[in-house]
Amino acid sequence: MTRIHLDPSARSAFSGQAAPKMSDYHHDNKCTWCDGCGDYGIWTAVKRALVELKIAPHEVMLCYDVGCHGNMSDKLQGYRFHGLHGRVLPFAAGTKLANPRMPVIAHGGDGASFSEGVNHLVHSIRSNYPIVFILHNNGNYGLTMGQASALTWQGQPMNTSPNGIPERTLPSMDFVFSLEPTFVARGFSGHIDQMVEILKAAINHRGFAFVDFLQACPTYNHFATHEWLLEHVVDVKTLGHHDVKDRKRARHLAVETSTHIATGILYQDEKTPSFYEQLVPRQKLKTAPVDEVQRYDVMEYMKEFV
Amino acid sequence: MDSTPLTMTLRSHILFSRMNRISIKVTGAQGQGVNSVGEVVAKGLKRNGYCVFGYREYMSLIKGGHSSYQIDLSNEEIRSNETKVDVLVCFNHHGLEQNWNDVKPSGLILHMTPQWKFAPAPEKALRTAKITVMYMPVEDMLKALKFPPIMANILITSVVWAVLGQDTGTLKSLVYDQFKHKGEKTLERNYRSIEVGRRFKRQFLQKVNVALPRARARWRNCMLLTGSHAIGMGIIHAGCRMYVGYPMTPSSPLLSYIAGEQNRTGMVIKQAEDEITAAQMMSGAMHMGTRAMTATSGGGFDLMTETLSLNGILENPSVFGLAMRPGPATGLPTWTAQGDLMLAVNAGHGEYPRCVIGVSDSHDAFHLMPIAFNLAEEYQISVIVAYDKQIGEAIYTQPLYDQKIAKINRGSQLVTDEGKLKKLRSTDRYDPNTKTGISFRWLPGSHAPTYAAQGDEHNEDGSVDESAANAKAQMEKRMRKLATLKAALPEPELYVSTEQGIRTVKNDQSLDILIIGWGSTKGPVLDVMEEFRLPHRGRRRSRPLRVGYLHHTYLWPLRAERFARLAARAKRTVLVEGNYQGQLGLLLRQESGVATDDQILKYDGRPFFTDELYARFRPHLA
Numbered sequence: 025m026t027r028i029h030l031d032p033s034a035r036s037a038f039s040g041q042a043a044p045k046m047s048d049y050h051h052d053n054k055c056t057w058c059d060g061c062g063d064y065g066i067w068t069a070v071k072r073a074l075v076e077l078k079i080a081p082h083e084v085m086l087c088y089d090v091g092c093h094g095n096m097s098d099k100l101q102g103y104r105f106h107g108l109h110g111r112v113l114p115f116a117a118g119t120k121l122a123n124p125r126m127p128v129i130a131h132g133g134d135g136a137s138f139s140e141g142v143n144h145l146v147h148s149i150r151s152n153y154p155i156v157f158i159l160h161n162n163g164n165y166g167l168t169m170g171q172a173s174a175l176t177w178q179g180q181p182m183n184t185s186p187n188g189i190p191e192r193t194l195p196s197m198d199f200v201f202s203l204e205p206t207f208v209a210r211g212f213s214g215h216i217d218q219m220v221e222i223l224k225a226a227i228n229h230r231g232f233a234f235v236d237f238l239q240a241c242p243t244y245n246h247f248a249t250h251e252w253l254l255e256h257v258v259d260v261k262t263l264g265h266h267d268v269k270d271r272k273r274a275r276h277l278a279v280e281t282s283t284h285i286a287t288g289i290l291y292q293d294e295k296t297p298s299f300y301e302q303l304v305p306r307q308k309l310k311t312a313p314v315d316e317v318q319r320y321d322v323m324e325y326m327k328e329f330v
Numbered sequence: 331m332d333s334t335p336l337t338m339t340l341r342s343h344i345l346f347s348r349m350n351r352i353s354i355k356v357t358g359a360q361g362q363g364v365n366s367v368g369e370v371v372a373k374g375l376k377r378n379g380y381c382v383f384g385y386r387e388y389m390s391l392i393k394g395g396h397s398s399y400q401i402d403l404s405n406e407e408i409r410s411n412e413t414k415v416d417v418l419v420c421f422n423h424h425g426l427e428q429n430w431n432d433v434k435p436s437g438l439i440l441h442m443t444p445q446w447k448f449a450p451a452p453e454k455a456l457r458t459a460k461i462t463v464m465y466m467p468v469e470d471m472l473k474a475l476k477f478p479p480i481m482a483n484i485l486i487t488s489v490v491w492a493v494l495g496q497d498t499g500t501l502k503s504l505v506y507d508q509f510k511h512k513g514e515k516t517l518e519r520n521y522r523s524i525e526v527g528r529r530f531k532r533q534f535l536q537k538v539n540v541a542l543p544r545a546r547a548r549w550r551n552c553m554l555l556t557g558s559h560a561i562g563m564g565i566i567h568a569g570c571r572m573y574v575g576y577p578m579t580p581s582s583p584l585l586s587y588i589a590g591e592q593n594r595t596g597m598v599i600k601q602a603e604d605e606i607t608a609a610q611m612m613s614g615a616m617h618m619g620t621r622a623m624t625a626t627s628g629g630g631f632d633l634m635t636e637t638l639s640l641n642g643i644l645e646n647p648s649v650f651g652l653a654m655r656p657g658p659a660t661g662l663p664t665w666t667a668q669g670d671l672m673l674a675v676n677a678g679h680g681e682y683p684r685c686v687i688g689v690s691d692s693h694d695a696f697h698l699m700p701i702a703f704n705l706a707e708e709y710q711i712s713v714i715v716a717y718d719k720q721i722g723e724a725i726y727t728q729p730l731y732d733q734k735i736a737k738i739n740r741g742s743q744l745v746t747d748e749g750k751l752k753k754l755r756s757t758d759r760y761d762p763n764t765k766t767g768i769s770f771r772w773l774p775g776s777h778a779p780t781y782a783a784q785g786d787e788h789n790e791d792g793s794v795d796e797s798a799a800n801a802k803a804q805m806e807k808r809m810r811k812l813a814t815l816k817a818a819l820p821e822p823e824l825y826v827s828t829e830q831g832i833r834t835v836k837n838d839q840s841l842d843i844l845i846i847g848w849g850s851t852k853g854p855v856l857d858v859m860e861e862f863r864l865p866h867r868g869r870r871r872s873r874p875l876r877v878g879y880l881h882h883t884y885l886w887p888l889r890a891e892r893f894a895r896l897a898a899r900a901k902r903t904v905l906v907e908g909n910y911q912g913q914l915g916l917l918l919r920q921e922s923g924v925a926t927d928d929q930i931l932k933y934d935g936r937p938f939f940t941d942e943l944y945a946r947f948r949p950h951l952a
Binding site: 051053081082083085087090095097098101102103104105106107108111114115116117118119120121122123125126143144146147300303304305306309312313314316317318319320321322323324325326329330 | 551552553554555559563566567568569571572574591592593594595596597598599600602603604606607608610611612613614615616617618619620621622636637640644700728730731733736737738740773774775776777778779780781782783784785786788791792793794
């Protein structure tokens with residue numbers, strides 16, 4: 025099977041221009057996040073990863089869900105999309121399948137991804153769409169002023185749950201691993217270098233890359249604060265030898281967060297083909313669906329009905 | 331059983347005077363072979379030179395239930411079914427109980443239920459109407475031949491075929507086409523069954539012959555296909571390269587067809603996790619610059635409406651198929667309705683331009699698809715292509731499509747030229763100052779300044795802008811496209827009876843009756859108009875009635891001027907619609923201030939039948 029997507033050298037040749045700089049991604053709009061918001065770090069890491077991969081703004085599709093992170097959609101250059109709450113993944117998948125040459129990065133919060141649009145997360149992982157998904161994980165609904173999400177810890181008084189949530193917290197990493205993902209990484213919004221490294225690997229990954237970025241929400245998240253996260257995150261590289269192909273250990277590292285939180289690329293399976301590669305009718309085609317719009321002769325189809 | 335309904339329906343049938351129409355209905359449990367017999371007979375008749383119009387009724391289950399396959403045929407063009415049939419085939423006793431009253435005088439009931447006896451009232455009514463009731467011991471016949479039960483289908487088909495006076499050659503060639511891959515033995519059994527069936531006809535139904543009108547060559551090389559097949563071919567022809575769907579009757583046959591052809595078309599096919607996904611994936615693919623489509627029925631469309639609204643503000647071209655069935659809720663899943671016109675026109679929060687198109691038959695189903703994509707891309711809007719179960723599953727006799735008609739218009743404001751792309755500014759994407767409301771569109775990946783396709787209210791380059799001035803300017807920009815589109819859309823078509831048959835005319839006319847409709851009602855309305863052309867028994871007129879039918883293909887934005895002009899000159903206006911409220915009538919009134927005089931509405935899940943519609947017109951003729 026041919027891998028139509030993601031050959032950075034081929035892409036630069038295609039664009040025929042100088043390597044992009046950080047300033048190429050600059051947008052005049054001023055950031056509107058709260059002071060200390062984790063989105064600043066993720067915003068910087070995304071731009072840096074793209075620049076380091078020599079991807080120019082016009083060569084990338086950036087898709088945003090609705091939430092605080094979605095306010096990134098007009099704070100950088102790139103072809104951007106800012107859609108409906110919970111629905112970023114199917115739109116992003118649609119863009120990728122139409123033009124597999126273009127790297128597609130989808131962003132969503134923990135509210136959108138584990139409540140409103142959790143079905144899309146399930147099926148995107150299962151489908152193994154060749155896209156990156158960045159989970160902006162701040163443990164609450166920030167933009168609607170601090171309600172509990174499915175990932176908020178129990179016992180935390182939140183807007184609309186003054187006594188803490190009566191539900192149990194959704195074990196997100198266990199859930200994701202149960203879906204047999206092909207790429208799982210975790211980062212922290214305070215560690216930009218590591219996020220850049222993760223994103224570069226995610227963009228070059230064959231299938232669906234699930235990237236969980238733990239981020240501070242200084243206004244509403246009073247449990248997993250920036251300081252708390254700083255104290256608890258540990259680079260997986262410092263936890264002894266870890267083979268990213270070892271799904272069992274990866275899952276254990278991802279799920280077991282009682283003493284420390286392992287970050288970095290936890291799991292990667294490059295053997296499983298992406299959704300696009302699995303499509304039998306596409307396997308012999310060198311073009312992308314965006315190249316193929318024309319009037320088609322249907323005589324042979326019509327004859328079958330005579 | 332009361333015999334009153336029979337006398338009543340027989341009387342109404344007699345008033346329906348067209349002589350060269352014949353109907354055959356096959357009934358039975360789902361999975362019993364009803365479709366198999368129906369399909370072979372329909373295809374055979376078409377090949378022998380008849381225009382066939384087929385109609386299926388079935389229930390929302392897989393095995394059992396009561397289903398039927400009806401074929402109406404003529405040597406002239408017919409576009410609908412009658413409620414009454416010449417031949418009724420009953421695989422089981424349910425058909426005998428439920429459908430005996432559907433048979434025309436001197437007709438035939440062919441059944442397979444041993445020792446069947448009608449109750450005294452129907453027995454008497456059937457005798458009075460000179461209807462032949464013939465038991466066919468299919469099981470015994472097959473046992474004698476040592477053939478498996480599946481051969482019952484061809485055996486029964488052969489009897490019907492002989493009753494219709496058709497040659498065995500066509501039937502044998504159809505059998506050959508269908509079973510050649512199954513080997514010599516199967517073919518031999520089929521041929522033998524055909525002979526046995528013919529012998530049965532000669533022996534027991536010697537005097538029962540349904541005389542068909544003279545065959546005409548013009549039908550022989552036509553296609554016999556459903557509206558779903560036609561839409562499927564239409565979207566392939568239109569350059570649609572991705573189809574995303576979620577199963578829901580009656581949109582599923584389109585998904586099945588287009589998915590079944592994927593290895594030939596090379597299209598990307600995705601059966602999504604739900605209709606929201608289907609709508610979003612289609613929208614994402616369209617945003618990137620390919621052509622993509624999704625289709626669903628009312629309930630699924632409800633789920634898609636937030637995405638419809640999103641495409642409104644993104645100014646993202648998109649095409650939605652809306653295959654209607656009766657609601658509310660799950661309603662009547664396998665039946666037909668035109669009840670979702672208001673839904674299509676009004677669905678989704680906020681105000682934004684869209685285009686709603688109504689398919690009326692297999693011709694439209696094909697030719698409107700490239701148009702739907704062109705409109706979506708020219709105006710950067712969503713186009714909703716509404717059809718119904720009747721169109722999606724009815725069987726049409728359709729000449730091969732003219733493949734030279736369709737134009738592929740990617741949009742006059744689409745920028746692809748490298749030089750022009752370089753000159754673009756990000757702020758050109760949603761520039762609110764264009765006269766038409768349509769601004770430049772360029773595709774992600776283009777070597778050009780970038781922009782945000784922004785779901786929040788935004789300014790020229792897609793940056794969020796909540797200022798009053800911007801909100802006003804962008805709303806006016808988007809809504810200006812609706813006015814631009816409305817001015818460019820074709821007016822509704824006026825069909826009138828002429829010496830040469832029913833034709834569309836460009837000029838307005840003074841009419842005795844102006845019929846107004848959309849979608850699948852066109853077929854039965856035109857067939858009824860053929861009736862109005864015939865001399866009417868017991869009704870002396872100095873001149874034939876001047877009847878016109880105003881058919882609305884483009885339903886939103888709605889051009890109501892022609893309706894208003896014609897209504898002002900017509901003696902009577904009659905709205906014909908498959909819904910309770912007369913939704914097109916409401917829209918026409920909203921847009922023109924003119925109400926229709928009379929309404930013929932139907933909302934029982936069934937399409938209009940020609941004889942039924944004719945009878946319902948009678949009170950309006952006075």
